[in-house]
Every structure is written in C-alpha cells, then in structure tokens.
C-alpha cells in the first residue's frame with residue numbers, strides 16, 4: 696500500500712495518473728523513492744496502461760527535489776542506499792516504455808526538474824510562483840553527469856551549461872523559451888492540456904514509438920548503468936565532505952528561517 700504516491704485510472708482509456716503526495720513539499724525521501732519505483736514497476740507491467748500523466752496531488756509544489764534531510768548528517772551506508780534509490784527512480788522513468796507526460800502544477804527544483812525531464816513531454820501551469828530548473832549550484836553542490844545529460848538531451852549543450860552553472864530556476868514563460876518545458880497553459884487547463892497531448896502521443900503505434908525512444912535514450916542510460924557503483928561511491932565521497940555538509944545545512948537553515 697503506497698501512502699506517498701497515488702495512482703488513479705485517467706479519464707481516457709489506457710491512461711493512468713500518478714500523483715505525488717508527500718507533505719509538506721513532496722521531497723524525494725527514501726520511502727517516497729521506493730514507493731515511486733514500485734508504482735512505476737506495476738504500471739510498466741500493466742499492458743492496459745499506455746500512458747502516464749505525472750503530477751502533484753496538491754497544486755503548489757510539484758516535487759521539492761531530493762530530500763535534503765537524507766543527505767545531511769547521515770552515515771556513508773545511508774548515503775549509498777539513498778543514492779542507489781535515486782538512480783533507480785531515474786532509470787525507471789527514463790527507460791519507461793509508456794508515454795510519460797508531466798503536468799507541472801507547482802515548484803519544480805533540482806530532483807523535481809530531473810524527474811520531469813525524464814518525461815516525454817512537459818506541460819507547466821502558468822503561475823509566476825512556480826519555477827523549474829536544476830539549481831544544485833545554488834546549494835553549493837554539483838548536478839551529477841546523468842542529471843546534466845538529461846538536461847542537455849532536452850535543451851542542448853549551451854542552454855544546459857548556462858542553466859547548470861547559474862543554477863537557474865526558470866518561471867514558466869522563460870522555461871518555455873529555453874525548452875525546459877514544452878507547453879505553458881493557464882493553471883485551470885493543466886490536466887486537460889496534459890490529456891490532450893497524451894492523446895496525440897498515443898495515436899502513434901506503441902512499438903514504433905517505444906523503439907525510437909530507446910534509440911534516443913540508450914546512450915545516456917548506458918553511461919550510468921556501466922558506472923553505477925562508481926557513481927554511488929562518488930556521491931558518498933562528495934556528500935560526506937565537511938564543506939558540502941556545511942553548505943547543505945546552511946541551505947536547510949535558510950529554508951527554515953524563511954518562515955520566522
């Protein structure tokens with residue numbers, strides 16, 4: 696039984712809707728990552744499902760990214776387990792044979808942006824409070840190579856380099872201009888726009904679309920698969936450094952003090 700992920704049958708045949716519901720901010724905790732992987736595996740094995748709309752149950756925050764509390768003050772074994780789960784989620788999403796459409800109905804930083812970039816199409820609600828991007832450098836950390844490659848595959852090298860170095864969080868119109876999202880629609884039309892684009896994608900024969908997706912994504916997937924363990928060790932080494940721990944603690948404190 697999943698608590699942090701809700702899967703519903705969509706209003707159209709062959710379409711499921713997967714909703715994030717991990718209050719307060721839909722951070723990707725270890726439990727949330729595991730529940731997502733299980734839900735995605737079930738959907739992948741369900742032949743009746745051809746497409747999945749991915750969204751947040753409550754508008755405002757799509758996904759707050761990786762859970763910073765999983766990366767602060769823990770031991771190396773925990774960091775390794777956590778990072779393996781992050782890799783697993785990315786591999787499931789990026790290699791999914793289903794059509795994935797992200798209906799971005801809230802803030803979408805870092806790991807949230809990465810999850811949306813694994814989808815085949817991104818529709819974002821036109822709300823200036825919502826931003827999207829890989830903002831890791833703003834936290835004093837570095838987006839790993841497979842985060843970077845997923846962005847490069849979406850927006851091209853120059854735009855990705857600039858966005859990554861600056862850790863830019865783009866509001867909807869700018870995100871559309873850069874190509875990080877494919878469509879921006881009024882907030883109340885988000886779900887219908889996602890379903891409408893899903894229908895267009897589902898009009899293509901599955902086998903032809905799936906093989907094309909695999910052809911386009913395989914080189915990026917293979918890069919991680921062949922060095923998964925090294926990537927885990929690299930993460931554990933970096934995240935355990937005092938300077939990185941200090942940077943993350945400072946960032947978390949700033950988030951907490953924002954309210955006070």
Ligand SMILES: CC/C=C\CC/C=C/CC(=O)SCCNC(=O)CCNC(=O)[C@H](O)C(C)(C)COP(=O)(O)OP(=O)(O)OC[C@H]1O[C@@H](n2cnc3c(N)ncnc32)[C@H](O)[C@@H]1OP(=O)(O)O
Pocket residue numbers: 719720722756758759760761762763764802804805806807830831834836837838839930933934939947950951953954
């Ligand atoms: C060595 C490095 C190697 C690899 C790199 C690792 C890659 C990491 C990628 C990531 O995903 S890092 C995480 C990046 N995420 C963010 O920068 C988002 C931070 N959060 C926000 O900007 C805001 O919280 C929000 C826009 C998502 C929501 O704003 P608001 O509605 O105003 O809520 P609060 O800011 O008051 O937050 C409520 C509550 O939640 C805590 N929180 C927020 N984000 C996270 C998070 N990502 N992980 C854990 N906890 C988070 C926040 O501290 C508040 O906690 P309280 O205890 O004060 O209630």
